[in-house]
Amino acid sequence: MTAIKYLLLILVVVAEAICLASGWVPIILRGRPKGGMLGPPREKRPGEVLPQPMIFNLQRRDHFSGSRVYYWNQRYFVNDAFFKPGGPIFLLIGGEASADPLWLLDGAMVEYAKTFNAFCVLLEHRFYGKSQPTNDLSLESLTFLNSKQALADIAAFIDDELRIKFNLTNNKLITFGGGYSGSLSAWFKNKYPQMVDGAVASSAPIYMDLDVGSYLATIMDVMGNTSHPACVKETFTASNTIFEWWGQPDKREKMFQMFRLCDKIDHDNLIEPSALYSALADNWQLVAQYNGVNRTFTGTTLNTTETTINTLCGIMTDSSRGPSIQRYADVSNLILEKFGKKCLDYKYQKLISEMKQESLDSSVAEGARQWIYQSCTEFGWFAGSDRGQVPFGPYFALPFNYSCDQCASLFGQEYFCSLEYATNDINRYYGGYRMQLSNAVFPSGTNDPWYPLMFNGTLPSHAQPVVIHGTAHCADLYPSSQNDPPQLKQAREIIANMINTWIS
Numbered sequence: 001m002t003a004i005k006y007l008l009l010i011l012v013v014v015a016e017a018i019c020l021a022s023g024w025v026p027i028i029l030r031g032r033p034k035g036g037m038l039g040p041p042r043e044k045r046p047g048e049v050l051p052q053p054m055i056f057n058l059q060r061r062d063h064f065s066g067s068r069v070y071y072w073n074q075r076y077f078v079n080d081a082f083f084k085p086g087g088p089i090f091l092l093i094g095g096e097a098s099a100d101p102l103w104l105l106d107g108a109m110v111e112y113a114k115t116f117n118a119f120c121v122l123l124e125h126r127f128y129g130k131s132q133p134t135n136d137l138s139l140e141s142l143t144f145l146n147s148k149q150a151l152a153d154i155a156a157f158i159d160d161e162l163r164i165k166f167n168l169t170n171n172k173l174i175t176f177g178g179g180y181s182g183s184l185s186a187w188f189k190n191k192y193p194q195m196v197d198g199a200v201a202s203s204a205p206i207y208m209d210l211d212v213g214s215y216l217a218t219i220m221d222v223m224g225n226t227s228h229p230a231c232v233k234e235t236f237t238a239s240n241t242i243f244e245w246w247g248q249p250d251k252r253e254k255m256f257q258m259f260r261l262c263d264k265i266d267h268d269n270l271i272e273p274s275a276l277y278s279a280l281a282d283n284w285q286l287v288a289q290y291n292g293v294n295r296t297f298t299g300t301t302l303n304t305t306e307t308t309i310n311t312l313c314g315i316m317t318d319s320s321r322g323p324s325i326q327r328y329a330d331v332s333n334l335i336l337e338k339f340g341k342k343c344l345d346y347k348y349q350k351l352i353s354e355m356k357q358e359s360l361d362s363s364v365a366e367g368a369r370q371w372i373y374q375s376c377t378e379f380g381w382f383a384g385s386d387r388g389q390v391p392f393g394p395y396f397a398l399p400f401n402y403s404c405d406q407c408a409s410l411f412g413q414e415y416f417c418s419l420e421y422a423t424n425d426i427n428r429y430y431g432g433y434r435m436q437l438s439n440a441v442f443p444s445g446t447n448d449p450w451y452p453l454m455f456n457g458t459l460p461s462h463a464q465p466v467v468i469h470g471t472a473h474c475a476d477l478y479p480s481s482q483n484d485p486p487q488l489k490q491a492r493e494i495i496a497n498m499i500n501t502w503i504s
Ligand SMILES: *[C@@H]1O[C@H](CO)[C@@H](O)[C@H](O)[C@H]1NC(C)=O
Pocket: 041, 042, 043, 294, 305, 479, 481, 482, 483, 484
């Protein structure tokens, strides 16, 4: 009797362990890797002392309702080591991840701060990291998560905390950000111009669109520009072979082994091809977005100055590896190994069950769930292959509305592709490509898949886009190095000169 009970207990424990381990999150989800678009500038050094977290405890949960006021604790960090009285404030706006105080010790903003004797601050974004306005991530709670609330947080923080507490009443203020937080930097300058003297908006997508076919198309262009231009053709062939093999039971088994899939392919499940094509495209998205950018990916051995699109294209065009589908699997397996994973997850239901977790202690509270919510309700930015031929899957197997399916499965049927009105509203609200603002700089890298969504217009004085050829996402914000290409060095000089004009 006890033996049977014991056995049952083991079974339950094993079953629970399988359940817990069953879900997964893509290595890059709607442009966001774990740790956020602007991941850490470098690894923390052993024994290194980081700036201590501070709390603004009078932040309002809802800035746009006059009814009952709820307060929450917003976390921030400061570094006054470079500050001299009268110097400017450099405010790094937190984005879609926990705020990392390493950014107050290293990176381009700190280098500018040393030049200009600036007081450095990093403000965490609501709903990310320890800055939680609600006690869970239920759909009801997430209604307080949007960019307009985040901008109002920044404004309240500057007036009610930063300037008072640190006696910085009249100091000039410059905002910084990269990726989504770069957009916030530009939008804050646009919506609260009286509160800020200049904005650095690195790699900032400022145009909202449901279907950003240009994201995958840019990756294809970058592949074609490597020293292995046949890469594009080989990848097309691999994707087509996957489709041909899909209908053949023995070939499905072969793909299961080749791609080290965690689960067998369910031929009758119509969303399954999208799920697999999407998981395989993620390898290319992650490497392309940080192509050549010297950043770290916590918990992995991926190094995007070593493993670049050129590396992946070298594999795709190496005929000694076998047919192109085998090479496509080799690319995927390489990234799997860098992430320390034994098999490739792709199952739709496993993704959804993972992302449905609402607790602040869950794995997806790291930011994945919050970010997909923002994507499903405000920004879109669904990368699909519908708008043109891209090599990562035929349009019917990798449509942008696969992202709509995810929104609907997570938040309800009314979230299926319904945000077209919302993206139009947001483009009107912030201005999109026609945004009007002064004292702003928009550094962008032409190899960044986000590049087509960045500001490309003409601006009034003291404002300009800075196009950096051949670099990728947020390259200008990372610590400078002697190995940086000349155009990147030059871009940082232009940015420093702009800052100098704004604060003089
Ligand atoms: C990358 O950054 C590390 C420090 O974070 C630095 O030591 C190294 O020189 C950089 N490498 C390149 C290729 O820029």
